[in-house]
Amino acid sequence: MSNNKFVILGKEIAPGSRAVLDLEVAKLHTRTRINVPVIIERAKQDGPVLLLMAGVHGDEVNGVGIIREIIQKKYNKPQRGTIICIPVFNIFGYLMQTREFPDGRDLNRMFPGTSQGSLASQFAHLFTTEIAPLVDYVIDFHTGGADRDNMAQVRCVLTEQKAMDLATAFGAPYIVHSDYIGKSIRETFHKMGKTILLFEGGKSKNINSKITNSAVIGTYNVMKYLGMQDGEIDARENPVIIKKSKWIRAPYSGMFRLKVKNGIRVKKKDVLGVIQDPFGEFERKIIAPFDCNIFCVNTTPIVNKGNALFHVSVE
Numbered sequence: 001m002s003n004n005k006f007v008i009l010g011k012e013i014a015p016g017s018r019a020v021l022d023l024e025v026a027k028l029h030t031r032t033r034i035n036v037p038v039i040i041e042r043a044k045q046d047g048p049v050l051l052l053m054a055g056v057h058g059d060e061v062n063g064v065g066i067i068r069e070i071i072q073k074k075y076n077k078p079q080r081g082t083i084i085c086i087p088v089f090n091i092f093g094y095l096m097q098t099r100e101f102p103d104g105r106d107l108n109r110m111f112p113g114t115s116q117g118s119l120a121s122q123f124a125h126l127f128t129t130e131i132a133p134l135v136d137y138v139i140d141f142h143t144g145g146a147d148r149d150n151m152a153q154v155r156c157v158l159t160e161q162k163a164m165d166l167a168t169a170f171g172a173p174y175i176v177h178s179d180y181i182g183k184s185i186r187e188t189f190h191k192m193g194k195t196i197l198l199f200e201g202g203k204s205k206n207i208n209s210k211i212t213n214s215a216v217i218g219t220y221n222v223m224k225y226l227g228m229q230d231g232e233i234d235a236r237e238n239p240v241i242i243k244k245s246k247w248i249r250a251p252y253s254g255m256f257r258l259k260v261k262n263g264i265r266v267k268k269k270d271v272l273g274v275i276q277d278p279f280g281e282f283e284r285k286i287i288a289p290f291d292c293n294i295f296c297v298n299t300t301p302i303v304n305k306g307n308a309l310f311h312v313s314v315e
């Protein structure tokens with residue numbers, strides 16, 4: 001049994017115990033408190049501290065569903081170490097089904113935040129000071145924004161061995177190189193010396209059971225890899241590792257029709273989709289510029305010139 005103290009949000013969590021605490025965001029003008037539930041499960045034996053978080057963008061409900069299922073399956077009850085679950089991080093956006101915080105800001109561009117800044121900045125600061133220092137590893141669950149539909153993938157910096165080891169253990173179909181973005185949660189954890197994986201899958205305002213299942217299995221694999229759970233890692237197909245990627249953008253405005261499935265490999269000059277006008281007078285094909293893997297597609301029916309349509313590998 002552990003003798004080490006673990007104190008979070010002012011409460012000591014004893015070995016072998018569970019707690020549901022509130023991270024206070026703000027009060028409404030009606031004086032109603034808005035709190036983010038934080039679910040902590042601590043094993044009797046020592047081990048790493050793993051944070052699972054979702055809903056940083058409030059309309060990305062698939063990530064919320066992933067953590068809900070992890071809790072339902074009791075995967076968040078570790079044999080060793082501590083697992084912290086924050087299923088709905090941006091509670092305002094989740095309630096309103098919007099990406100942003102009430103002050104119009106993208107919460108994932110406000111870290112580490114300040115105590116005297118905007119509402120989003122103050123909340124980011126609270127999280128960065130109260131919870132972030134306590135964790136060793138993080139999995140942050142996201143989906144594609146707007147009408148962009150992502151294949152199940154984990155993102156990390158491929159040259160960072162600890163992150164790559166976690167990504168490999170996770171076992172998603174794609175491992176995508178992704179540099180750190182300024183003022184993001186991921187960059188903030190990295191600067192604190194923590195190891196973070198970003199999971200992407202599905203699209204906003206949509207729950208995809210196949211994506212959810214892939215993420216739940218992958219997260220459980222990471223727990224096994226870290227020694228937090230017992231059992232063998234559920235080895236799946238070798239992931240496609242994407243070292244470099246780009247967006248194929250709409251060369252014209254118009255009605256957009258997909259001609260390929262997400263997640264396939266295409267050859268140079270394959271037809272990926274067509275753009276048409278509503279009057280039957282104009283139609284242009286979107287052609288693959290090179291051999292590549294498609295791991296995200298835009299499913300919107302109407303596009304403007306320059307809109308991102310296909311996220312593809314560059315080899």
